[in-house]
Amino acid sequence: MGRIFAGILSAACCTLAAFVPPADAATRATATVNGSVVDQVTWTDADGRIRTVALKREGNGNAGHGGYAVQMTYRYLKNGVLTTMTVNPSDAGDGFGYFVGHERERRFSDGSNATIAGKIFRADDSPLGRGFPVTSRIVPTTANRVIIEYKLTYPKYGTVAPNGINPDTGEDSPPLGTSAALFKRYDLPVTITWYFQDGTSWPRIVTQVSLAPVPGPDRVSFDLRGPYGKMNFDARDAHINWVFWADRYRFQPNTAPLTRSTGWQWNRANTGARFVSLLASGFEMGLFEPTPYASSGIRDGYSEARGKTSATYNGGAGCPDQAQKLPCDWEWPYQSAQYELPYDNPLGTTSSEKMAWGSTPYYGTSLPSVYDGVQSVPFVGFPASKVIEYQVCLVLGQQLSWGLTNIVAARPPADYKCAAR
Incomplete structure (x- = not known):
């Protein structure tokens, strides 16, 4: 497998390096895609082929809200003939690229464990960001790039006053009271910015979560799962064959298709970037952080x-909590297929193509470190700037041996082919 991997990586690097993109090709135009009015961005990728992303507008007669992708296209070789792949060919579905953050379950004085949103406010602790209104801005930039920014406010529930937290267990210490007067809803400003650039294949998505409405640490506690959503990346309804990811270690299943009974390995050191990917019927969708894992700004x-x-x-x-050989659903570092597989059939497959990012649920706290199951790592959950920022690059393409995203994330940063910020 190592020789195959190295050979593909070497060939891919050489092919991409030879291409010189044409000038002034990146454009943005108004279009109607899957029944929605969109900003359709067109650019030339690292192989000199046209790609597009259709980003739904807020208003403009559209149902619901905007600020996320409803369709994407790219060109690939099929039996030697250049062919267009249309991701989400006929139905906007959930779309992709909106923010989601799950609250951490808290310990209460009545002995219960629950989220503040659910127990105190009877509210969803992790609503889909696509359900909130956005404002958009076309950011001025150079001729070969398009940058589109979206702003929204996203609710997080927490305590009015800071509460203690046990650094050894990560639990509230003391436990939280149960009076509604002790708690508050905080509306956090979130900014999501998409970057597209000629000569690069992968859009860059930068997410900023502002803690400005929160007086200080240890009121709220949540994870980061945006960009989030579902895109029909194989333009069919085929089952998921493979899921790959990497954080401190690289994960891969032993066999395909993916089921709850699939064996796996998650013990090979990762010298590349963080990533997650899904593969189905010869095509792939993935996300990677455009920096080596050792420099990652995200904690697991x-x-x-x-x-x-x-x-x-x-x-x-x-899993000791579920009837499956796979790691427990909550243990996956990135949300993808784990909640989509059937629970009543250990050999059942899924065709649901959910993709999301992931992190520790302690953002908003003062913990100086978090434990990932292997070791404790330094952590800043409440930055002095009060802004949590991270970025990922979006991969779409034909499946290569052991995964296209896997290969891209193993490259040196200069070869990521992700749009510049």
């Missing part, structure tokens, strides 16, 4: 499975 949640294999995790018995 806890997972007992990290650094292990299906043979060594829980003595080979699989």
